[in-house]
Amino acid sequence: MGKVLKVVKNNLEFPIFLLFFLLVTLLHNAGIVNSYIMQVLMLACIYIMMAESLNILNGMTGLSSLGQAGFMSVGAYMSAMITTTFLNVSAMNGVAQVVAFLGATIVGAIVTAICGVLIGIPALRLRGDYLAIVTLGFCEVIRAIWRVIPSDIAGAAFGLTGIPNLANFFWIFLFMLLSVYLCRNYMDSSFGRACLAIRDNEIAADTMGINCFKYKVIAFATSAFIAGLAGSMYAHLMSYIQPDVFSYSKSTDFLVYLYAGGVGSISGAMVGAFALTVLPEVLRDLENWRLVIYGALLLIIIIFRPTGLFGGREFAFLKMKTGGVKVFHAKTPILWVKSLFNKKEKKEAAAK
């Protein structure tokens, strides 16, 4: 008993997640949280996964990618084709459905990771903005391929319909947590430290004996893997996917989530994706004006807090061991406000 208590005390976040999950499920069953809010929550979880996958590239390795929606579409289409076109899961019984769904998700994610490697190897010859442009190009080429594949396999331009709605809140929440912990462990591993070194100074990292190309390709593959998981969840949540859903504006959305939350910080990606997915839904009453306010808020965040909301801090429950990470605690928001005023004071002092 004492051992169990100790484990619980050391990993306090697991009971919290469990409680959160049970609370949401209970409220949903009691009819307080309606299915619209559940849908938004599930979408937010999927976008958190996407922001995390982008964080591995942009935040940890310093490779700018604008093609994350392309990876997501590979995962979505592969898994949806397995469950809908090849297996016809809707006709199976309960357990077989779940097994097929999980299998399709894993296969989809692995195929996406292979795609990531295949795209990464040629694309990594380029740097900086050019890499961003070429990933954007690959993303759009993938989208064009989905439009061309005949309609009895992947639905061509009209999209793939009738995907079984298998991704419930449990699976999406579980996969979201798994990918967050995957990112955490990746960042804390020797891979992650190599990636951080490449981000900070590639030439120095190369001189210290880090095989830059290898670690960049691994980062691409890991990022694509998580994007593939998210894509599969998306397909089985929406029951309908269409090539235009995964256009480049989706990729820029993920980029915005990541940078608004704080690039390089796992917690930042989580909070950014969650807040910016929920925000337009909260503002829904304003109809046409909601996206105007969304754009304005985004600008304000970027201009006044260029490091993002989290600015390199992490939630304590992630227990990052890699050095120099400041923990986000209850006082942090107060410090932000204080720092805003400090800047003004400093400016006034400088003016005098």
Add this chain to the structure above:
Amino acid sequence: MENFLQLLVYGLQLGSVYALLAIGYTMVFGIIKMINMAHCDFLMMGCYIVFFMVSIFFGDQMIGPAVALLVVLVGSSIIGGVGVGIERIAYKPLRNRPTIMCMISAIGVSTFTQNLFRALPFIGPTPRSFPKLIQDFTITVGPVQISFARIVTVAIAIVIMLILWFVVQRTKIGMHMRAVSNDKDASSLMGVNINRVISITFFIGAFLAAVSGCLYATSYTVIQPTMATTLGNKAFIAAVVGGIGDIRGAVLGGFVIGVVEILVTSVWSDLAYGFLFLVLVIILLLKPEGLLGKPMTEKV
């Protein structure tokens, strides 16, 4: 063959629109190394401002070519001013940050403007039809039929490009621009006012985007707040294919992309947009600096 010539004319006309738009992308990238995702919105704003100027001052009556040109130039100048304002508000505070921050800011600007135009009651999301600025008629040259508007479009685009070439190569401000794009810090030490150069670059970029919007809308008359995104992407491809940072490259890339797009669309319309990106990927992988760009050297 006749079909090909006909398509070539369409391609050149579309290409001139892309070229004007691509010049804006390439100039901004050349000066502050930033991909201005909001650049295409200047095109949309240009269309709307000319639409409103014509409908308020002239109503339904036909306006002569000189007045039309004047309206387009005045409208585009206003958009140029808007471009300068946007740079001051959204990009200037981030100038010392990584360039990707500017790009995020530009995405924010783009979301804001497009949705503002959708939300404003007198504009709204419904498509409107752009007023006819010139009396259109068809000229038949051998087997090819060319509408007068297309010739005017290409002619105006070429004249503007020549003027721009003159400004960049022969005037003092053009020299400043070239200096800043070469080395920002060194030119600042030589007494170049960087803020002024950046403002003028944004003015020219937004101005050209607005003009290209009007040229586009005279042939494809439907205007709506979201019209510019795909156009902007294609122009961006044009800028990269030609060699981003190089004005001649943007012009060449614009015409190449215009012609390629029209030719591919005539064969398989579903594939055209993706094919352009395939061209982009291939060019970037084989010759990352673009068709006309100089090879980059990495500084340690």
